[in-house]
Amino acid sequence: MLLITDERMKFHDPGRDHPESPERLGAVTEALDGVSDSTWAKPEPASREQIERVHTAEYVDRVERFRGRSGALDPDTSTSPQSVEAAYLAAGAALDAVTEVVSGHYRHAWALVRPPGHHAEADAARGFCLFNNVAIAAAHARDELGSDRVLIVDWDVHHGNGTQHSFYDRDDVLFFSLHRYPFFPGTGAAGETGRGAGQGYTVNVPFPGGQGDGDYLAAFEALLVPIADRFAPDLVLVSAGFDAHRRDPLGGMDVTEDGYGAMAAVVQRVAERHADGRVVLLLEGGYDLAALGGSVRRCVDVLNGAPAPAIGSPSAQGQNVIAGLVDLHRPKWGL
Ligand SMILES: [Zn+2]
Structure with a gap:
């Protein structure tokens, strides 16, 4: 497994007491200390052209004006003097990760980055995110690396509005x-399923709050696995946030390290069946430092061959949500 990170991403400082703190990256790298079967690398910054596959030139110009200074791109998304450099490195880490995995040098790669990306829209920063790292990586895989079908799994507790909108009609x-x-951010209803040629290619699992490992795994088995079997992706990307962890201060969910490890195992199984095992993960949210580090470590260990944790049954509430979604997506995906 390839692990890509850079100390310079710690210089992105959104301000005192901000949950998306520089310490998050230190918690992750400490938790991965001594991990086996892994190689560490530093990213190249993304180029402007690579970022403009997803973002408008006007928006990239706006971000550039924040280079070297503190300011606010959006009420939740503040910059310090080195934030823009960090954002280019985060997107670059995502690009390097897909390039190394699609070229066959590594089966798995993880871009351990901040700022996170999945809330960033084509023309706007949002929710701690400057550039949409996962969308930029998916667009690069399609346009430059010869990928035909990319599956993006987003298990962050917040809906990945920017990622959804980047590919909504594809x-x-x-x-x-x-x-x-x-x-937050208000999108992600079950009925948001794509548009035009993209109809059916957006699958949202909106949980009301409090759901745990059994619910997430049941949704994976009832929806993700059969849909992926039809879609047959040749690359699997994961927007891996850990703010659905039961100890997270923002999420209000009940997922544990075991749950994340089990989710990673399912993603790996999907990738092995269709994509020669190619999985690229990108760090998104996760604001309890110990939960974040422990969860990332569990996922890496599972992807490197540790047994998948056993997970219990879903809650009645979770089962109810999943049953409705199976009905909704049955016509398109033959569930
Ligand atoms: Zn989040």
């Missing part, structure tokens, strides 16, 4: 998101 990038709903 049938070559399938976006599958589990999240709390209604919740």
